[in-house]
Structures are given as structure tokens and as C-alpha cells.
Amino acid sequence: MGFLSNVSWSPYVVGAGIGVLSWLTFLLSDKAIGCSTAFARTSGMLRKLFGGGRAVKENAYYSKVAPVIDWEWMLVLGILLGSALSALLSGDFHLRVVPPLWAAEFGPSPLLRIAAAFAGGIFTGFGARWAGGCTSGHGISGTMQLTLSSWIAAICFFIGGIAAAWLLYGAPGQGGV
Amino acid sequence: MLSALHGRRRLQLVLGLVTGIIFGFLLQKGGVTRFSVIIGQLRLVDFTVVKVMLSAVVVGSLGIHALHSLKLTNLHPKPDAVRAAVVGGLLFGIGFAVMGYCPGTLVGAVGNGYLDALAGGTGVILGAGLFASVYSKLTRRKFIVPRQKAKTIPELLGINRWIAVLAASILIVLLLWWLDHQGF
Numbered sequence: 001m002g003f004l005s006n007v008s009w010s011p012y013v014v015g016a017g018i019g020v021l022s023w024l025t026f027l028l029s030d031k032a033i034g035c036s037t038a039f040a041r042t043s044g045m046l047r048k049l050f051g052g053g054r055a056v057k058e059n060a061y062y063s064k065v066a067p068v069i070d071w072e073w074m075l076v077l078g079i080l081l082g083s084a085l086s087a088l089l090s091g092d093f094h095l096r097v098v099p100p101l102w103a104a105e106f107g108p109s110p111l112l113r114i115a116a117a118f119a120g121g122i123f124t125g126f127g128a129r130w131a132g133g134c135t136s137g138h139g140i141s142g143t144m145q146l147t148l149s150s151w152i153a154a155i156c157f158f159i160g161g162i163a164a165a166w167l168l169y170g171a172p173g174q175g176g177v
Numbered sequence: 178m179l180s181a182l183h184g185r186r187r188l189q190l191v192l193g194l195v196t197g198i199i200f201g202f203l204l205q206k207g208g209v210t211r212f213s214v215i216i217g218q219l220r221l222v223d224f225t226v227v228k229v230m231l232s233a234v235v236v237g238s239l240g241i242h243a244l245h246s247l248k249l250t251n252l253h254p255k256p257d258a259v260r261a262a263v264v265g266g267l268l269f270g271i272g273f274a275v276m277g278y279c280p281g282t283l284v285g286a287v288g289n290g291y292l293d294a295l296a297g298g299t300g301v302i303l304g305a306g307l308f309a310s311v312y313s314k315l316t317r318r319k320f321i322v323p324r325q326k327a328k329t330i331p332e333l334l335g336i337n338r339w340i341a342v343l344a345a346s347i348l349i350v351l352l353l354w355w356l357d358h359q360g361f
Binding site for chain 1: 178179182183189190191192193194195196197198199200201202203204205206207208209210211212213216219220221222225228229230231232233234235236237238239240241244249250251252253254255256257258259261262263264265266267268269270271272273274275276277278279280281282283284285286287288289290291292293294296297298299300301302303304305306307308309310312313315316321323327328329330331333338341342345353
């Protein structure tokens with residue numbers, strides 16, 4: 001079982017593993033892997049917790065995406081545990097706030113990095129819900145079902161991402177990482 | 178279909194958790210919980226993200242369509258909202274590059290000890306909540322049209338589903354081979 005403690009696996013092996021995992025979720029749970037809906041549900045749960053129960057009840061989106069813990073919410077929780085398990089087994093667990101690549105470009109300030117991650121997160125959450133899915137729901141699960149909107153969304157994730165990375169880090173394809 | 182199993186709510190929550198643990202384990206082993214790998218992909222210098230995604234698509238697609246042909250599962254294509262996919266997709270992409278994680282990999286990044294992803298996750302919750310707040314405005318003004326019927330590429334082209342699955346798989350394998358050949 002030594003392979004479980006390797007720091008990294010071939011991306012093709014990892015991808016194939018996610019593919020097989022998808023067979024199981026369709027078969028055993030009648031569900032496709034996705035992540036961003038769980039964040040929308042969490043937003044509704046937090047609003048209820050902080051006195052927004054009535055607004056949540058009257059909101060058309062939360063009547064579609066109810067603020068409850070479901071299969072997908074548990075899946076997102078599982079990602080946290082699975083990733084931590086993998087990192088701890090291979091000694092690849094490192095507590096840090098500022099990624100070295102970010103520090104090289106924008107300096108070591110944790111505050112700037114936290115602000116950027118937070119702002120980027122807002123765009124990501126808003127965009128994922130507008131598009132109806134994220135890199136997993138559209139990008140992997142939707143494209144494997146050959147869904148038209150998922151292929152378009154996945155391509156737009158990368159167009160937007162490559163353009164923004166160009167502005168932040170310079171022209172694509174140049175320099176190492 | 179295993180409808181009896183699908184109806185067992187508590188068991189399904191456990192299955193969701195187990196699925197997530199395996200998914201998170203795989204994401205971490207694939208390196209995609211790392212900021213540098215995501216940014217490397219968007220800068221087109223490291224193709225790990227594309228390799229993981231496309232191999233998942235090929236393997237997944239062959240299996241789920243086989244299960245579907247054997248009447249062992251339903252498919253769940255998302256609604257055919259092409260305009261929303263473009264607008265939302267581009268907004269998502271901008272956030273993807275600034276945050277350096279996506280909603281799934283940010284959770285994996287937190288598990289990896291990368292605490293900036295916690296700020297990212299808080300942002301994603303806020304962004305999703307903002308979307309919920311403006312959702313009825315967006316639908317009223319027809320920026321988003323709910324409940325459109327899902328359309329798949331074989332339906333659009335009017336071809337047999339399996340021909341599309343096999344053609345897509347071959348094209349993806351050729352693309353991956355080409356990327357590898359280019360030294361990525």
C-alpha cells in the first residue's frame with residue numbers, strides 16, 4: 001500500500017480514478033459529482049442562522065436550492081478529509097497562508113493574499129451559480145455526459161481564467177512556475 | 178436501477194461523504210489542490226489540471242453511458258442555458274485565476290493546510306449568496322431562463338449517443354497524446 005503515501009500520482013491515473021468514481025456515484029447515488037451548489041446551500045444556512053430566515057424562505061433561488069445538508073454537501077466535506085488524509089500520509093501537509101508563487105509576484109503580505117482569495121472567491125461563487133456549475137459539476141460531470149452547456153461553460157472557465165492570469169502574471173506560456 | 182438504495186437518505190449522506198473523501202484524496206494526489214498547479218494551467222505552462230479533467234471525462238463518459246445503456250442509471254445533463262454558461266463561465270474564470278483554486282479544489286487546499294483557501298471559500302459562499310439575492314431579478318430580466326430542457330451534443334448534432342461518446346473519447350485521447358508530445 002506504499003502508493004498511498006506517494007506525494008503525487010500521474011494526472012492520468014488521478015483522472016481515471018475520478019472517472020471510475022463517477023460511475024459509482026451514478027450507480028449508487030443517482031448523482032453526478034459537483035461542488036458549487038453546496039456553497040449556495042451554505043450561504044442560505046448562514047443567512048437563516050443570522051436572522052434571515054424569512055428572506056431565505058421567500059427567496060426563489062433557495063426554494064430551488066434549499067439550505068439543507070444533502071449528498072453533495074457531504075461530498076464537499078469529504079474532500080477536506082480526503083485531501084488532508086492524502087497530504088498527511090505523504091508528509092505533504094504544510095500550513096501556510098501565502099503561496100510562494102503569489103509571494104514572488106505580489107509580495108509576502110498575508111493580508112493582500114487573503115483579500116485577493118476572498119475577492120476571487122466572490123467572482124467564482126457568483127459565476128458558478130450563474131453558469132449552473134463549477135469545474136467539477138460542469139467541467140468534469142457535465143462534459144462526460146456530453147452536455148452542450150457544460151462544454152461551453154468549461155471552455156469559458158478557461159478563457160476567463162487564462163485572460164485574468166495573463167493580466168496578473170504576464171503573457172501565457174512564458175517563464176516557469 | 179438501485180432505486181431503493183437511492184431513496185435511503187442517511188445512507189446516501191454517508192455515501193456522499195465517502196465519495197468526497199476519495200475525490201479529495203485523488204485531487205490532492207493529482208496536485209490540483211496547489212495554487213501553483215492551477216495558476217500554471219491558466220498560464221499554459223503546466224497542463225496537470227487539463228490532464229486530470231480530460232482523463233476523468235474519457236473514463237467517466239464510457240462508464241456512465243454503458244451504465245445508461247444497461248438501464249442501470251439515469252443521466253443528469255444540466256439545463257441548456259448556453260448564454261448563462263458563457264456569462265457565468267467567464268466570471269467564474271476571472272475568480273478562478275485571482276483565487277487560484279476552484280470551489281472543489283479550495284476545500285482540498287484547506288485540507289492540505291493552505292489557509293488562503295479558507296478566505297477563498299468564504300468568498301465563494303458570499304458570491305453564491307449574492308447570486309441567490311439577485312436571482313429573481315436576473316430571471317425577470319431574462320438574463321437567466323430557468324427550466325430549459327437539457328441538450329447534449331449528440332442531440333444537437335442528431336447523431337447516435339455512442340458515436341458521440343466514442344468520437345469525443347478518441348479526440349480527447351489524441352489531444353492528451355499531442356500535449357504530452359509537445360513536452361507538457
